[in-house]
Amino acid sequence: MxxxxxxxxxxxxxxxxxxxxxxxxxxxxxxAPALLKGIAAFILYFLLGIVVFTLVMGLWLRWRIAQARRRMMEERFDEQFRGGTPFGSADPFGGAARGGDAFGGRRARNPREGEVKIYVTSEAPEKRVAHGVGDYVDFEETKTDDKKR
Structure with a gap:
């Protein structure tokens, strides 16, 4: 009641x-009951469309989240077997098993702290435009008064 x-x-x-x-x-x-009936039908279909759109978007979002979760689990599974870390290791990130210290550091890979190595992967690409193409334009900066503008 x-x-x-x-x-x-x-x-x-x-x-x-x-x-x-x-x-x-x-x-x-x-x-004009027929006009009111048409307006009521429009409002009903509009609200029904919003409900259907919300349901479809909710299902699509759940599907996308499940797909991303599945992909992340596959990546984690691949990393665990390629990195040599068994499932039952105490360190979830595999830092100690891969040669690091107890806190997940990488001391075995970089024996000297602060050492920087630079590797050249490829030469700089050659110019695609011929050297004789284009002109050099010499310019000079001039000061202008902002009050005149």
């Missing part, structure tokens, strides 16, 4: 806040 009373109170509150809208709805209902 309280549920019905709450619905009636909400409708009465809507009528008090929007008297002009309610008056237009009543006039349409009495004068």
């Amino acid at each position: 309280r549920f019905l009373r709450d619905i009636i109170d909400a409708l009465a509150g809507f009528v008090q806040r929007n008297p002009l809208t309610v008056l237009i709805i009543v006039i349409l209902a009495l004068g």
Whole structure:
């Protein structure tokens, strides 16, 4: 019974806040019921479209999350077997098993702290435009007054 009373109170509150809208709805209902039926059908289909769109987007989002989770699990599985770390190791990141210290450091790989190695992977690519193409333009900067602009 309280549920019905709450619905009636909400409708009465809507009528008090929007008297002009309610008056237009009543006039349409009495004068042109077919037009009111069309408006009601449009509103119903619009709301139904929003509900269907929300459901489809929710299902699509769940599918994308499941797909990403599956990909991450496959990557973790590949890393564990390629890195040589068994599933039951105490360190979840495999730092101690790969030659690091107890905190996951990499001391065995870099014996000297602060040592930097630079590897040249490839030469700089040659210019694609011939050297004789283009002109050098000499320019000179001049000061202008901002007040004149």
